[in-house]
Amino acid sequence: xxxxxxxxxxxxxxxxxxxxxxxxxxxxxxxxxxxxxxxxxxxxxxxxxxxxxxxxxxxxxxxxxxxxxxxxxxxxxxxxxxxxxxxxxxxxxxxxxxxxxxxxxxxxxxxxxxxxxxxxxxxxxxxxxxxxxxxxxxxxxxxxxxxxxxxxxxxxxxxxxxxxxxxxxxxxxxxxxxxxxxxxxxxxxxxxxxxxxxxxxxxxxxxxxxxxxxxxxxxxxxxxxxxxxxxxxxxxxxxxxxxxxxxxxxxxxxxxxxxxxxxxxxxxxxxxxxxxxxxxxxxxxxxxxxxxxxxxxxxxxxxxxxxxxxxxxxxxxxxxxxxxxxxxxxxxxxxxxxxxxxxxxxxxxxxxxxxxxxxxxxxxxxxxxxxxxxxxxxxxxxxxxxxxxxxxxxxxxxxxxxxxxxxxxxxxxxxxxxxxxxxxxxxxxxxxxxxxxxxxxxxxxxxxxxxxxxxxxxxxxxxxxxxxxxxxxxxxxxxx
Numbered sequence: 001x002x003x004x005x006x007x008x009x010x011x012x013x014x015x016x017x018x019x020x021x022x023x024x025x026x027x028x029x030x031x032x033x034x035x036x037x038x039x040x041x042x043x044x045x046x047x048x049x050x051x052x053x054x055x056x057x058x059x060x061x062x063x064x065x066x067x068x069x070x071x072x073x074x075x076x077x078x079x080x081x082x083x084x085x086x087x088x089x090x091x092x093x094x095x096x097x098x099x100x101x102x103x104x105x106x107x108x109x110x111x112x113x114x115x116x117x118x119x120x121x122x123x124x125x126x127x128x129x130x131x132x133x134x135x136x137x138x139x140x141x142x143x144x145x146x147x148x149x150x151x152x153x154x155x156x157x158x159x160x161x162x163x164x165x166x167x168x169x170x171x172x173x174x175x176x177x178x179x180x181x182x183x184x185x186x187x188x189x190x191x192x193x194x195x196x197x198x199x200x201x202x203x204x205x206x207x208x209x210x211x212x213x214x215x216x217x218x219x220x221x222x223x224x225x226x227x228x229x230x231x232x233x234x235x236x237x238x239x240x241x242x243x244x245x246x247x248x249x250x251x252x253x254x255x256x257x258x259x260x261x262x263x264x265x266x267x268x269x270x271x272x273x274x275x276x277x278x279x280x281x282x283x284x285x286x287x288x289x290x291x292x293x294x295x296x297x298x299x300x301x302x303x304x305x306x307x308x309x310x311x312x313x314x315x316x317x318x319x320x321x322x323x324x325x326x327x328x329x330x331x332x333x334x335x336x337x338x339x340x341x342x343x344x345x346x347x348x349x350x351x352x353x354x355x356x357x358x359x360x361x362x363x364x365x366x367x368x369x370x371x372x373x374x375x376x377x378x379x380x381x382x383x384x385x386x387x388x389x390x391x392x393x394x395x396x397x398x399x400x401x402x403x404x405x406x407x408x409x410x411x412x413x414x415x416x417x418x419x420x421x422x423x424x425x426x427x428x429x430x431x432x433x434x435x436x437x438x439x440x441x442x443x444x445x446x447x448x449x450x451x452x453x454x455x456x457x458x459x460x461x462x463x464x465x466x467x468x469x470x471x472x473x474x475x476x477x478x479x480x
Contacts, residue, residue: 013079016060017086020073023058025049027091035084038062040073047071056408062385065403067329074404121191122248123341126183129176130341130437136173137436138446140166173436177344181206181240181247188248194255198279202254203247205283206291211239235287244342246286246294253290254282298342306343309354314429317358321424324362325402325417344437352433352449357456360396360440361423362416364460365467367393367441369416370401372471373409396439411474419467427459 021027024044032043044050047066055061055073062074075083143155143166156163176183182203189199212226226237240246261274308316336355343353370390374383382405389400406413432455438447448456 013082014086014090016058016075016079016083017090019058020055020061020083021087021090023051023054024071025051030091030093033084033088033091033093035080038074038077038080040075040080040084040087042071042073043069044071059381063389063400063404065407067403074400118191122184122188125187126176127437129183133173133176133436136169138438138448140170140173141435141450142446143169177242179203179207180242180244180341184244184247185251188251189255192252192255194251194258194278195275198254198258198275199251201279202250202282202286205279206240206243206247206250206286208239211237214239214241214243233288236292238291240291240295242342243295243298245298246291249290249294250282250286253285254278257281309428314425317354317428318421318425320428321358321361322417322421324358324420324424325366325398325413328362328398328402329407340437344435351431352435353437354428354433356434356437356440356444356447357427357432357459358420358424360444360456361427361459361463362420363393363396363398363441364463365416365418365420365423366398366401366406366413367391367395368419368464368467369412369471370405372415372468372475373405373412376472376475394441395443396441411477412471415469415471415474416467418470419463419465422466423459423463426462427455430455430459432456432459 020040021030024030024042025046026049029045029049030042031045034041050071052064055064060075060079062076064071064073066072143162149155150158156166182200185199185201185203185206186196187199189202190196212220227234228237258274258278261277262270265273312319336359340353340355343355367390370386370393374386374390377383377386385400385404389404392398393401402413406416430452432452433449434444434447435449436447438444442460445453445456
């Protein structure tokens, strides 16, 4: 049996690259390109020139979607890198990293989109730490919740010998939230173009043990709050444990000051004076102006959301669930990370995050609608994409399902948001809240308050059934 010549394989990838280049408007329409493990990421001068119908007919293209100023083509692992090598040569562009493409794609975003992307860039890198802590917090809740496994008692009450294990897990789980400003300070300073370690130092300063712990502020009388008395001015010695907005604003100031001083201080003194002046001035501004204002704004935002959630009840939850997927399309759902982190950090006041269960209902609905398409369609390629992406959505990753199937066919997306709205109304009615971050879907059950886990499961079932059924019904109307 003869082997396929290497030149033949290369020619196959050249043909793929050539077909894609032609479908996206030619080399003059491509300003930047890179690839990740499965997707070709393009920044196009005009996305209106893309021939979507031609792309959809290509057997090797698993799906396409546009987000954050990038047009992304799903090709699959093992193929995308080879196609990219040929594509970059045909398009006449230099090899670029995904970060280079991200920077180029920012030019295509409006002011709101840039603000949302900024929040995403800050929070996405720290998600692993928060998720790890969150899942351990969920495990601790399983061990300490009353009546979950034993009548009238928790697991550690039934088995006292594992009480220290639960305490150890709890400390690990709480660490990312107690020192949240350190994580955000590092990530935000880096994103704003400053020294990440100065950002981390600023975060450490804001949670220093010599400051009054932010968790204890509510129970401390005004006259008992410690202060620094400097040149006749009194500065409150209050920490910022679990806060989000104060460190974001302070990190921006820190990065701006650092860049300012580096341009103006002579090289011989730069490494000595720039960090000193930057951290000193930022610290003063943080504890006198920025911190107190941003703390009040963060508290007000959290209180406002809780009030809205408690006041509007299942109606508000239904509306939020109905709109969640359309919000995902715009990319603005990334801004919820800051709010959700604040809700989880202020667990005593908020009771947890109501955003997570609603996001989970939306993801399950997208998965259900996609799986409905799997059973309805006779097209082999659509079946292949629908089966994998539908299961992926149930597990919390919706982009392949949403952009690869539901939005293209339209009726599954409508069925999905209807199911998400009804399911979200149900979990809101029963006050289902998350006590940790995790995968918003079936695996997310461990992130839910133990007392609400049953209602979370029921909500997912309702969401799945409604979204699936609505997709079937709408497919018949669409076929007419």
